[in-house]
Amino acid sequence: MPLSSILDRFAEPETLKMAKLGRQLRSEGKDVVDLSLGEPDFDTPDHIKQAAIKAINDNYSHYTPVGGYLDLKEAVCHKLKRDNNLDYKPENIVTSTGAKQSIANLILAVVDKGDEVIIPTPYWVTYSELVKIAEGIVVPIETTIESNYKITPAQLEATITEKTRLFMFSSPCNPSGSVYSKEELEGLADVFVKYPNIYIMSDEIYEYINFVGGHESIAQFDEIKDRVIIVNGLSKGFAMTGWRLGYIAASAEIAKACEKLQGQFTSGPNSIAQKAGVVALTASLDPTFAMVKEFERRKNRVQELVCDIPSFKCYVPEGAFYIFPDISSLFGTSDGETKIENAEDLCMYLLHTANVSTVTGSAFGSPNCIRIGFANSMENIEKGFSRIKDALDKLK
Ligand code: PMP
Numbered sequence: 001m002p003l004s005s006i007l008d009r010f011a012e013p014e015t016l017k018m019a020k021l022g023r024q025l026r027s028e029g030k031d032v033v034d035l036s037l038g039e040p041d042f043d044t045p046d047h048i049k050q051a052a053i054k055a056i057n058d059n060y061s062h063y064t065p066v067g068g069y070l071d072l073k074e075a076v077c078h079k080l081k082r083d084n085n086l087d088y089k090p091e092n093i094v095t096s097t098g099a100k101q102s103i104a105n106l107i108l109a110v111v112d113k114g115d116e117v118i119i120p121t122p123y124w125v126t127y128s129e130l131v132k133i134a135e136g137i138v139v140p141i142e143t144t145i146e147s148n149y150k151i152t153p154a155q156l157e158a159t160i161t162e163k164t165r166l167f168m169f170s171s172p173c174n175p176s177g178s179v180y181s182k183e184e185l186e187g188l189a190d191v192f193v194k195y196p197n198i199y200i201m202s203d204e205i206y207e208y209i210n211f212v213g214g215h216e217s218i219a220q221f222d223e224i225k226d227r228v229i230i231v232n233g234l235s236k237g238f239a240m241t242g243w244r245l246g247y248i249a250a251s252a253e254i255a256k257a258c259e260k261l262q263g264q265f266t267s268g269p270n271s272i273a274q275k276a277g278v279v280a281l282t283a284s285l286d287p288t289f290a291m292v293k294e295f296e297r298r299k300n301r302v303q304e305l306v307c308d309i310p311s312f313k314c315y316v317p318e319g320a321f322y323i324f325p326d327i328s329s330l331f332g333t334s335d336g337e338t339k340i341e342n343a344e345d346l347c348m349y350l351l352h353t354a355n356v357s358t359v360t361g362s363a364f365g366s367p368n369c370i371r372i373g374f375a376n377s378m379e380n381i382e383k384g385f386s387r388i389k390d391a392l393d394k395l396k
Pocket of ligand 1: 038097098099100101124170173174203205232233234235241244245246
């Protein structure tokens with residue numbers, strides 16, 4: 001029986017594919033170190049878990065409003081004021097089953113067939129695939145290690161056409177770890193002021209996992225704030241990936257459009273997660289900052305470890321929990337059995353020879369790189385990097 005043509009338009013997330021392969025090898029008894037995943041290895045803080053237990057006992061077991069409970073929307077507004085000094089009202093907020101759904105809603109709400117969507121590379125795997133589902137056209141802007149994986153206002157302006165509908169980026173960035181400063185964002189905002197028909201999706205899900213100081217949002221620039229859609233969620237900053245809770249802050253018009261789509265796809269997010277989310281967003285951030293301190297300790301160690309691997313061209317991640325080395329100097333090498341032609345080959349080689357899972361950069365629009373996560377214990381990081389080094393030493 002034929003399946004729909006939508007399925008041919010996009011790929012399965014490479015991140016989840018690698019995690020699946022790693023799990024498979026582990027089930028066969030192999031000691032695989034998983035450096036492919038994009039989630040904190042910490043448990044959800046206790047006060048958030050207690051709020052969920054209370055919500056169950058208080059019988060929050062019914063359908064919720066499509067965009068989320070009012071107290072959750074108010075908690076999001078509180079957080080945006082407290083952390084970002086941004087003013088939003090509940091009518092600007094739509095909560096969803098993870099930031100991934102928030103992004104899917106947004107793309108379906110603004111992108112029509114043939115519309116161009118500008119995405120700087122490297123980008124999070126899902127951006128490009130969702131644009132393809134909407135039959136939009138992905139227009140990448142390539143960045144390099146030399147520019148710290150960031151774009152300039154001139155690059156942005158040169159890429160804009162009459163068909164540009166949306167610009168999507170994350171800061172801190174998954175996978176590069178780059179973080180835009182206020183001045184850099186202001187430079188981009190100055191370009192967007194000249195093009196009033198472009199929406200700007202600012203994915204701030206790694207906001208707290210920032211090693212260079214305060215988080216800056218492009219929504220702070222009043223001239224464009226109405227066209228900025230902030231995407232955020234509780235997965236990374238509160239170690240709540242499995243709870244599935246994300247949100248947008250946007251103009252009331254965009255919020256209404258996203259809510260309309262969500263009303264047919266999933267309705268409101270899980271009621272228990274929402275009640276826990278209210279507590280997460282309004283209580284002290286101390287547990288988050290303790291977790292971030294540990295990520296920074298690991299990032300510092302990873303920086304030392306990559307110095308011992310001459311074939312990795314690296315830079316210093318400023319946020320998130322990944323390092324994204326350029327490994328193209330290994331293309332054309334072989335251990336006598338396996339030839340490395342591209343980043344996928346290298347990831348497979350590392351998985352099967354070193355028992356370490358990583359993710360190919362091609363999934364993120366940067367085929368010369370691989371992504372190595374450090375949301376894993378220091379012990380596993382040491383073990384993983386030592387195995388990577390041994391396996392790479394065999395490539396000639
Ligand atoms: N944006 C980025 C940049 C991410 O890395 C992720 C998760 N890997 C998400 C959005 C989606 O997060 P979630 O759906 O878990 O809220």
